[in-house]
Amino acid sequence: MAPPPADNLVEIRGLRIAYPAAGQLNEVLHDVTLAIGRGERLAIVGESGSGKSTIAGALIGLLSPNARITAGQILVNGEDVAHVPERRRRALRGKVIGLVPQDPMVGLNPTTRNGRQIAEALIQAKGRRTRGIDADVLDLLEQVGIDNPVLRxxxxxxxxxGGMRQRILIAIALAGDPDLLIADEPTSALDATVQKRLLDHLDGLVAKRGISLLLITHDLGVAADRSDRVLVMQAGRIVEQGTPARIFSGPASEATRALIAAAPALSRDGGFAVRHLDVPLTPEILSFDRVAKYFTLPRGSADRQFAALEEVSFSVRAGQTMAIVGESGSGKTTILRVALGLEKPSRGRVIFEGQEISGMTERQFRPLRQRVQLVQQNPYASLDPRLTIFESIVEPLVSFKLAKGAELDAAARRLADIVHLPASCLTRRPRELSGGQLQRAIIARALALKPDLLFLDEPVSALDASVSAKILDLLIELQERLGVSYVLVSHDLAAVARIAHQLLVLRRGTIVEQGPIAQVLSAPQSPYTRQLLESVPGRRLVSSAA
Amino acid sequence: MTGYILSRLGQAFLVLWGAFTVTYLILYLLPGDPLSIMLGASGIQPGSLSPQQLDVLRAQYGLDQGVVAHYFSLLGGYLQGDFGRSLADNDPIRQLLFARAAPSLELAGSAVVLSVLAGCGFAYAVSLVTWRPLRQALTRLPALGLSTPVFWTGLLLIQIFAFDLGWFPATGNDGIQSLILPAVTLAIPSGATFAQVLLRSFGDVWREPFIVTALAKGLSRGQVQARHVLRNALLPVFTLIGLQIGNLVFEAVLVETVFARVGVGRLAQEAVLRQDMPVVLAIVTLAAAIFVVINLIVDLLYPVFDPRITRTPRVT
Structure with a gap:
């Protein structure tokens, strides 16, 4: 275990934090001790609920008001900030510790101009200066790599x-010239390529200023690439720490091994574990024939039309998985909406089992809805919170009048069994279930009508690594047992490699590359696909170790 | 932006026309002979007139033209600013409304200002209270203001401030002195509504992630509240102000009666009791017009407060 360098900026000793729940204190952080040296980049890695964000909150003094520090010290520059008045803690914020929050989409005040929000941080840290403040704002915007700063x-x-908003947030965090920057999952809401550019830039800024970085992430790949020391947390305890190379080569704990397994580039010599190496020529179930979709833009826009899809042709084979990857705005969602008959294509044909469905009316399409089902991105928002899980799962059967009474009970139990959801969950409501259980319930609902084709829209992106691995295993098992075909939309190449037969890379509405997954991943033809592969976190460590 | 204004203006006219038409239908087409109701309103017994006399009167009131023609002649008059004549004293309704509108607008206007200031001020102060028990008690206070009927509050205020303390006159229309008690009475329910909505809205905005960004800059709670929370929290209140105008018109009738004030509210009450249909139609249309205009102003000002409405992101 690497000893922390002398003269530490931050030292946390024996920290315990608890939340009152049901009349007693529920401890979420158990005896945590750590140090951050000056200029050191420390990464804390763990799944959600491991307590990593609680450490960040305690450090910057922004824990939720009912949290209690029950023991321990938090020393910043030798001063114990756990036991000082709020006024003193406030003086540290911005000037000593800067925070880059988690989700850039909601991290900025929507009714205030970007420049003003940066200026506010500057004024707060350096006192009111009337002259030069505009120049300082523009200077910061340039430093964080924003083009056309005056306009922005x-x-x-x-x-x-999203990427630009995160840069604004970084500018705000840097405005007070802090000694420590806390980045709490700074890029988990962003696309892989954007994430890579942004983290590279953040790395550069931190190095140039010689400040310390506390990076909080669930992705060991990100941590390995961007830190001098990694600290693995599980259930409120530090289970392991060391240099990225040490952690990577000899993980000492089960939690670390699970995190490594979830970081694709770390686990298998930088490659992906492709499951389906050959792609048998089963009959086509769904095909797109030169499909295009245009949206008319509101007046005043630079162009009259926006091409969401252009000349998109592909086919999904029975019992197989077609994965679509691409950044946000690449047209993934439009493909799903067209395939589900929610949007009419502007040109081209969509064929489902030999029938052209692109020109069908809603009434003609309705019988097909039984054969095509959708699993959506966010399991926490895809179930009606007022219905029990049982009611949600059997709803498709009820609305197509396929079963009633005792049949429904039996069907629900059978479906729950297929997705390995405990039968006791059926009587509960969505908020009582975990994310993984919710996604199982949603898959059960999608399977209720025995569909031939399932659309999976980012089915695991909202879930923790270990949970998402289990859901992917379930999907593979279901495909083998039921022969159902999948169209998987994802930005997670590791997930894609695990379950797809074919891969389609989409960029700005056009297909950049498509083919059997093993072929595309091992010998990508287009520069964009290569760029996508290189953005996968963890590759830096792998290439330096090789 | 021009498209936004034009569509809102069009909607405003549509609502106004709808209000006029529905009121007309209710007043003139519901069971009962409009002529005999009107004669009753003028104090004449229909039975005492000969059929010839009735025909003359029917023509005079324009009821001989048939419903559609009568409706359009009334509508045409309204479009030119001619609201017809009152049945009771045959005065032009326009003059009647103008004479009564000024004191009512004074009352309603001061009540709106008072309720917005008091309601928002109360909510702002309460959200800065950090001691939980006091804060919770204060948070529940607006519900009390909301559930007390204005006639009771009015009587209570008269009892205390006019009869016991003698600070303000109990009734009447002279000057600012006589305006205070009715304005306060009228402002309490809407002020309580604003306070309730704003308090809730404050709570919601404080939980937004961008508040953490603001606090991490080193701002104090007071600074965050003033610079980041207030403006975002006011958005729903702003919409509500427009909607509350409708309630205000209805409650102004009660308040003007309690304080024996001359105004449109009283006029409405008298006209309804006398079944003076043209006056009732004019008042309802006027109330609808005020409602529509205020909401139009709110809609047009909304983009000023919320940049997300008109500044749509460009698709790139």
Whole structure:
């Protein structure tokens, strides 16, 4: 275990934090001790609920108001900030510790211009200065790599992309010249390529300023690439720490091994574990024939039309999985909507089992709905919170009048069994279930009508690594047992490699590359696919070790 | 932006026309002979007139034209600013409304200002209270203001401030002195509504992730509240102000009666009791017009407060 360097910026000693719940204190952080040296980049890795964000909150003094520090010290520059008045803690924020929050889409005040939000941080840290503040704002915007800073400063947050918003948030965090930057899952809401560019930039800024970085992430790949020391947490305890190379070569705990297994580039010599190496020529179940979709833009836009899809042709074979990868805005969702008959294609044909469905009316399409089902991205929002899991699972059967009474009970129990959901969950409501259980219930609902084709829209992106691995295993098992075909939309190449037969890379509405998964991943033809593969976190460590 | 204004203006006219038409249908087409109701309103017994006299009167009131023609002649008059004549005293309704509108607008206007200031001020102060028991007690207070009927509050205020303390006159229409008690009475329910909505809205905005960003800059709670929470929290209140105008018109009738004030509210009450249909139609249309105009202003100002409405992101 690497000893922490002398003269530490932050030292946390024996920290315990608890939340009152049901009349007693529920401890979420058990006796945590750690140190961050000056100029050191420390990464804390763990699944959700492991307590990693609680450490960040305690450090910057922004825990939720009912949290209690029951024991321990938090020393910042030698001062114990766990036991000082709020006023003193506030003086540290911005000037000593800067925070880059988790989700850039909601991290900025929607009714205030970007420049003003940065200026506010500058003024707060350095006192009111009337002259030069605008220049300082523009300077910061340039430092964080924003093009056309004058325009961006005048715009509102909703006019910027997620990556750009995160850059604004980094500018805010850097405005007070802090000694430590806390980045709490800074890029988990962003596309892989954007994530890589942003983290590279953040790395550069931290190195240039010689400040310390506390990176909080669930992705060991990100941590390995971007830190000097990694600390693995599980259930409120530090289970392991060391240099990335040490952790990677000899994980000492089960939690670390699970995290390594979830980080694709770390686990198998930088390659992906492709499951389906050959792609048998089973009959085509769904095919797109030169499909295009245009949306008319509101007046005043630069162009009249926006091409969401252009000349998209592919086919899904029975019992197989077609994966579609691409960044946000690449047209993945439009493909799903067209295939589900929710949008009419502007050109081209969509064929489902020999029938052209692109020109069908809603009434003609309805019988087909039984054969095509959808699993959506966010399991926490895809079930009606007022219905029990039983009611949600049998709803498709009820609405197609396929079963009633005792039949429904039997069907629900059978479906729950197929997706390995405990029968006791059937009587509960969605908020009482975990994310993994919810996704199982949603898959059960999608299977209720015995569909031939299942659309999976980012089915595991909202779940923890270990949970998402189990859901992927379930999907593989279901395909083998039931012969159902999948169309999987994802930005997670590791997940894709695990379950797909064919891969389709989409960019700005056009297909960049498609083919059997093993072929595309091992010998990508287009530069964009190569760029996507290189953005997968963890590769830096792998290539340096090789 | 021009498209937004035009569509809102079009909607406003549609609502106004709808209000006029529905009121007309209710007043003139419901069972009962409009002529005999009107004659009753003028104090004449229909039975005492000969059929010839009735025909003359029917023509005079325009009821001989048939429903459709009568409706359009009334509508045409309204479009030119001619609201017809009152049945009771044959005065032009326009003059009647103008004479009564000024004191009512004074009352309603001061009540709106008072309720917004008091309601928002109360919510702002309460959300800064950190001691939980006090804060919870204060949070429940608006519900009390909301559930007390204005006639009771009015009588209570008269009892205390007019009869016991003698600070303000109990009734009447002279000057600012006589305006205070009715304005306060009228402001309490809407002020309580604003306070309730704003308190809730404050709570919601405080839980938004961008508040953490603001706090991490080193701002104090007071600064965050003033710079980041307030503006975002006011958005729902802003919409509500427009909607509350409708309630205000209805409650102004009660308040003007309690405080014996001359105003449109009283006029409405008298007109309804006398079944003076043209006056009732004019008042309802006027109330609808005020409602529509205020909501139009709110809609047009909304983009100023929420940049997300008109500044749509560009698709790139």
């Amino acid at each position: 400063a005048r715009q509102y947050p909703h006019e910027l992309s």
